[in-house]
Amino acid sequence: MKSFSNTYIFVFSTIMVVVVAALLSTAAMVLQPLQEKNIEIQKKRNILSSIRIKSSAKDAEELYEKYITGSFVINTVGKEQKGVDAFKIEMVSQMRKSLEQRSLPVFISSLEDGKKKYIVAVQGKGLWGPIYGFVALNDDFITIYGTNFNHDSETPGLGAEINTDWFGAQFADKKIFNKNLEFISIDLVKGGADPESLNEVDAISGGTLTSDGLEKMLYDCLSSYQTYFKNQMNNIK
């Protein structure tokens, strides 16, 4: 076997690393716009799914234009913030900020029956990585119309069940405020929720940590919206 000097090995590895780095960064730069477009379409599909509309990668943009009629950004005291695009807000960085500094997106959708739904974003921690989603509320700002939860790396069959249809469907018609209009969020109950209860849903067996994370995510995120919800309720009266 031929032997190579240490200098040769250093030169060889340096050239290899430079070539590989150049190749990969070119590919990343060329493909980035296409990838970002895909992520944007996925986000639109998630939002649509929270108002119980099924979409595909092809018709997502069209359906989004049709059903999502407006969006705006509020802060935690319920004041609207001008000049910010709700779609571009990253909930990850917002939830890291202190309560007063958060900017929170709200999407308005008008369904075919003329009813308005208000969609808010949620973001939290699962067992292995981030979990996130959208919660659509009826125009009473108390009752959940639909949800969409997603995850990056939860265990398939256990924590990953949060983005299945059966799990999401449980949230429909649950209430996040009690009769005295105090914020109570939604509880994920181990061992089966009371079917009579208006704010309990079944947790996932084998997915306790993901369920706990989702419950905390709903509490944290929906509570930062609660001033806005209460203001809106007063306006309705």
Added chain:
Amino acid sequence: MNDREPLFSSKNMKLLTNPLNIDNPITVQVLGVCSALAITVKLEPSVVMAISVVVVLAVSNVVISALRKMIPPRIRIIVQLTVIATMVILVDQVLKAFAYDVSKQLSVFVGLIITNCIIMGRLEAFAMGNRPWPAFLDGIGNSAGYGLILVIVGLLRELLGSGEIWGYPILEKLGVYNIGYENNGLMILPPMALIIIGVIIWVQRSRTKELIEES
């Protein structure tokens, strides 16, 4: 170099066809089983995974084979891994740009092609000692042998587990649900992939004389 053999000599063709049957990476060498269990719930991800591995292994084999005389033996494993990792990242980026849904289904398993023993094994065992063209054929052959098993398992699991082929509800159209047939939920779970691979190995061994061990 004057006595060049023809491109598709019988020796070269063996490189291509042996891994499909008597030297199959999954059923005979029992490599790469982890990913075969994880991504074969449906046919489409199985096919995309198979194509990805074909691309990664064929290109890595050619690159390593072309560089084989320049690669210092002391760092050859690092060089091999760098080439594989580069190819896998490229494939992953392309999937994210052009087949986003599938790339989400495959999730970490595209990245895990890097650790697929078939690829490291072929680079170390074949590409380091052969010219680029045989290495290319060897790469295509081995990854196709891997892909073939993936596609068979994916097809069976999708058909029996969800009653569909490539997302098309074939059993529903045939009307077998009306006579009391039901999908087998167990087929969707990874253990059934292992059992199907086991059955494939059984069938293959009982039909192929070369694979029957003495004793």
